[in-house]
Amino acid sequence: MTKVELIFIPLAAAGHIVSAVELAKLLIDRDERLSITVIPIKFPFSNISNYTHSIPSSRIRFIDLPINELDPSLDFNEYFATMIKNSKHIVKETVSKLISQSSESSHDHQGEAFPKLGGFVLDMVCTAMIDVANEFGVPSYIFFASGAAALGLFFYMQDLHDEQGIDIAQFENSDAELAVPSLVNPVPASALPSSFFQKDMLQVLLTLTRKFRETKGIIVNTFSELEPYALKSLADGRIPPVFPVGPILNLKGNGQDGLNNNSSKFKEIMQWLDDQPPSSVVFLCFGSMGSFDVEQVKEIASALENSGHRFLWSLRKPPPKGKMESPTDYSDPRDALPDGFLDRTADVGRVIGWAPQVDVLAHPSVGGFVSHCGWNSTLESIRCGVPIAAWPIYAEQQLNAFHLVVELGLGVEIKLGYRKDERHKPPIVNASDIERGIRSLMDRNDQRIKLLDEMSKYSKEALEDGGSSYNTMGCLIQKIMDNIR
Template sequence: MDEAAAAELVFIPVPGMGHLVSTVEMAKKLIGRDRRLSITVLIMKMPYENSKASSSTQSLLLTAAAEDRLKFVYLPQEDEAAVAALRTKYPGHSVFHLVNMNKQRVRDYLTTRISTGSSRLAGFVVDMFCTAMMDVAAEFGLPTYVFFTSPCSFLGLLFHLDTLKRDHNQDVTEFKDSDTELAIPVFVNPVPAKVLPSIAVDPERGSTMCMGMAERLKQTKGIMVNTFEELESHAVRSLPNDDSVPPIYTVGPVLRLVKDEEGEEIQIIRWLDEQPPSSVVFLCFGGMGSFEGEQVMEIAQALEQSGHRFLWSLRQPMPKGKVEMPREFQDLNQVLPEGFLERTAKIGKVIGWAPQVAVLSHKAVGGFVSHCGWNSILESLWCGVPVATWPIYGEQQMNAFQLVRELGLAVEIKLDYKKDFKFDSRKVELVTAGEIENGIRKLMEDEGSEGIKQKVKEMSEKSKIAVKKGGLSYNSIGRFIKDVMNNLPSTL
């Protein structure tokens, strides 16, 4: 085809920050590599968000909107009654239903776009949880690709569980809460069933949805995974290498490395500027991470007993029976032990929303107590900060297992701590102050952690090499673009 011809990809991400951030950065990478490409990102409204998350999303999109050949289209929003019904009817699974509710809106957009657009539509790039949009793409004769925001190990797990169910008639829900250890091709070591994602083994529709997602992934034209081969070399090599799966492109780490410069964030960085190098342990549990009062007390006690400098991102737990973004505390004294803030004033700082990349890249930060969300793992590795694992939901338990047992890149506080997929915190065990303190000491003091710190430093360098010209991820992005251009639909 003519080199000057333009081709447009339509991205459909899950609108939550954990998915949206890396999706937008991936779009920017693609248009930066090939001037023939333009990208439109369709934005759905999440059925839950708070003002801080909403403003962060808007800031991200406004910044990205300055990019040439990248635009955003906001799909019409559901009315409040429909959103409330969605939350109530499908707690924990509402994202799948949100996608289905938006199918007609995407059809309407494409119909208008085809009649008025100047560039040639090249296909959809959908989030791993948006594969239902393949139906819409097929109606318009468009190929579908996937941007997979979790690790390659999770992709391999989906394929493996799908094989167990389809080829061996294995009821994978039997693994839920069992003491079984499984041989999974993408892992070197046997995997405890207790670290499998709840959605993969949940008997109440979660497993069915997960198997459906695996089937849909296999039907796509290609899957970009936000990882790099040097990190997940065994998992990448162990994926099926036949016609049963589409081409896999390892394109990571895909990160937003812009540091926020707002008032609250500036105060946090100024506080870190006053601390000695590698002296601060940073505690942050992701966009949905929060704890009940008793657990907060245990964390506070552990921090005080450890004596280490700390920066702690602490937010309110979600209301019972609701799935909402955690909100800021109006008065920290209401949840923290009496006198805690005064006693730790010289060594600690408790904050709400955290500018995570800015914190992790600061020289004062020496360790990260993390929920092990994949974006957070990639950010910590990029910044060379070792992790103490405390997973909460999603595939985070499996990520923690991979970091600690498979790769030796983290120390363990917990591997199988888990809030129910429906975020029912009443079912959650209490992690004691002793366990937390022990993890912090292993992370910040233990001589055995020196080997982990060195490994993390080496992986940090490998992550940066991977995305540079000639690196494996850089080359993989090039292959993806080539395949997109070679598979342009002839009818549009």
């Protein structure tokens, strides 16, 4: 039996590494010939222990690289590009050592052959590592942690720039609508990621997309029942084969959200939810990097109070201006909330810090989710059958929000065009608009709930034996095996 080792290189950010680790688990569970070495690319503030400490198999191992200590005065785009570039030689050295160790001991103490290097599975932003894989003479595969519609947007924007010579910056702040092939409806410019409007970052994204074309396949965290139109548009033979193998989620928690299931905070949250009526609670959570200034926090608080709905709010404190750090919990949330808010809403709501999101969404008392529409959060809400009120913040979240609300009819809008980036201070979304979105979210719209229940069912069936993603995973493994030299 030929044993095969894959090198996974994810970005150590929650929206990337969580699904990458789950993909690794799915692969080794599916085929006993496979083993995986995960080499995360880390920011100085990365904390990946929550995502890596409970791996159930000896066939997945993690190798920690030195953290990139770069000039903190660099803007994010420069910092990120330099970080990836500087990691190439360290990854090469690390993989060389692994190969050397295997060749020195061609068999283990039980006489079984050590694995053969079968390829690199690279995060969507780590395409520079394709050059490293090429040096070892093995193929590369991209793991695209977002959906097929977003992948289609990347290729469409590259085509506009490279083939049609269109200046993408012209769409910023315009009323233009784009005929993106991976979406049925015309896409307003306001739904495009901010990065496409930033000259330096645009070049980074174009370079990434061009490199996607050099791989043997693109693994996408989606399933065919959710994005049939987008997946069909990507099967035109102009790009490497696309493998929808999702929804790839960690539904067990296991402390992934930073709260151990036995912690007092976790128990307090779940006990409070246990005491609420079914589908009565609106849950507000904006991801690992989501936070708002105090002025916006007060508008959210006012909307919640005026709506009268029960709520569980994951409130995070923004990092200091100019600091490349993650948001943190408030030592006292009263520092950001309106005077008396916690007292007035004590019977109907809870303000917490970092939330055990999967466990909360799966709880029967939760009836709606005010979300930034990160792709992992979107898939979790669909899996749990909880409708979303879309409030995107950065990255491709505006497109995800558009896709969820306009294309799929599975959510409602709070502010689809909202965006936070280094160049612009976002406008304040007023309490009346937020309240309107919350009321619409918690209105048990029969058609929306029916669609969501149906998609939730499909999301579970996709990964079961004979399901669409299960079958695609088999095709992916076969391709990996066929490409071994």
